Amino acid sequence: MSTSSPSPRRVAIVGATGAVGREMVDVLHRRSFPVAELGLFASERSAGRTVETPFGEKTLVAFDVEKVKGYDIVLLAVSGDFAKEHAPAIAAGGALVIDNSSAFRYDDNVPLIVPEINAHAMGAIEQGKGKLIANPNCTTAIAVVALGPLHKAFGLKRVIVSTYQATSGAGAEGMAELEEQTRNQLDGKPVVNSVFRHPIPFNLIPQIDAFQENGYTKEEMKVTWETRKILEIPDLPVSCTAVRIPTYRAHSEAITVETLSPVTPDAARAVLADAPGVVVKDVPADGVYPMPINATGQFDVEVGRIRTSLIFGDHGLDLFVCGDQLLKGAALNAVQIAELSL
Template identity: 50%
Template sequence: MSKQWKVAVVGATGAVGREMLKTLEQREFPCEVTPFSSSRSAGSKVPFRDGELTVKELKEDSFKGFDLALFSAGGGTSLKFAPLAAQQGCVVVDNSSAWRMDPKIPLVVPEVNAHDLEWHPGIIANPNCSTIQMVVVLKPLHDVATIKRVVVSTYQAVSGTGQKAIVELENQVRRLMSGHEANPEVYPHQIAFNCLPQIDVFLENEYTKEEMKMVHETQKIMGDDSIKVTATAVRVPVFYGHSESVNVEFEKPITPQGARAILSQAPGVRVFDNPSEKIYPMAIVAAGEDDTFVGRIRKDETIDNGLNMWIVADNIRKGAALNAVQIAEELVRRELLRVKK
């Protein structure tokens, strides 16, 4: 019988936390789970396996006796509690942006750079959802033809903002269809029947924080600072599933047919590419799925060695919960589910 790991899920009442519980169950990760949240949600119930678990209040000594903690409770919580968990011998996989660019913390997508887990100090960062799905597709191509430059435009679902944004989109659609005003609260403008070219705050360079995450995280995960990345991130009125238009310039020639052949063998990638039959990735196809879908693979006729492609994945699954659980599985496989003294 395999060992039953003691797992804490921090932020268990949120959209990603609930998906983490669901993913642990579906992938039959051998564990005893305890859900944690703030005092506001403590005492509530969350579904797990054939029953429910009672949510406990997160405290500074909550991690004693735990092997693993999956965090999805915001950067402030992660900055405070992740080091405490590691000090208590519990390995943390953190879904916030708090630790991603710390040079001492590995930023991991298992299909791309699982080897970076070897040097984890007790905390591992889960990348940004839009970055994860892009690098899963780019890395197999980079290994063959070496990427010089990436231009990406994202079309990101409201679930990336959280449960309140999902409710806001639902409510705005109802209000607008019944002749009322949208009354935006979560977003600065109406999201229903609209696209917002702003995700997170604007920085001094006039890019948003979300756009610069894609730049820096891609370089760190791919292990290559020479890859040039520029991004435009857009919020769209879709509930689940981020879509991306990605233009890639390579150092060597690579044909669309060659790219399809490479990606059809890539772990976690599903080639969905037959435009003549109207087969291409869509958010409604990717929602609830583990794979990252890629299609519309075609030559960029304006440059040498360029390809365009369309990438879609469920941002709550592969973009958050699934990637975290896959990291946990890789830690077990490599016998790294421990904090080095």
């Protein structure tokens, strides 16, 4: 029986000059997405500039809602305020809009999707309830790729997360501040911080985003809210401490879970080894475990240091995960969602 190839789609990227927008272009090419036409939209400041892409030389176009409406798939790599203002209108024009901001993640009428975990949430789109989909927070996306298979196999009762988040989570400016101020530190020059609240070289900052009334930051609460929605466990206790660290790229997370059913490290490894989007790196004696330096540029999330929790015993695990937050945490996940529509 022959199978037909999916028909090519007209794809627009809004925010094409940012770190995530550039990654989206690269991922579309790496995954051989059937692109009939690629439109790169940016600010008036960047409009008219030509950029080299895997799809050839492209000219950046100033964002215009009416122009973007004509595309089949629109990937938004813009701020939440921008998305709130323009995404509904673009979707109303018939495009499938995949938004990377937090603007619609907590809207009950907008699916929040990690394709390996809850691709079925696309059903709301197929049933005509809208053409707008939210991409999760990068930290959440990396975590749930590992948590989803564990929940399916053993059930999740509680989740505790501590993150080690790279400076690129704050954009290209964050990476530049790390590099420049590290040089200053080593050269004995004054270390000045502008992107981060405190100097980042040789330091850890236990604050990402603004503090909320409960003492957690908004970044930490995003992990709680979004994990519940993606895993479809609205009352799951999830606690997170998010920390910025002086690395360029790829977020790491130490995760402790209490399970509903008994679990062993070997059983968990077997489940995770078969899970899509996961690669098990777990031979600690040989120095094999997840690390940002290895996860950078990779599509899969590394999982390792899998061991029985000393707190929860045979109903608990401790594990360490690492994933490229510009890829699985943003651009890759968005393109995977687009692939679900083919």
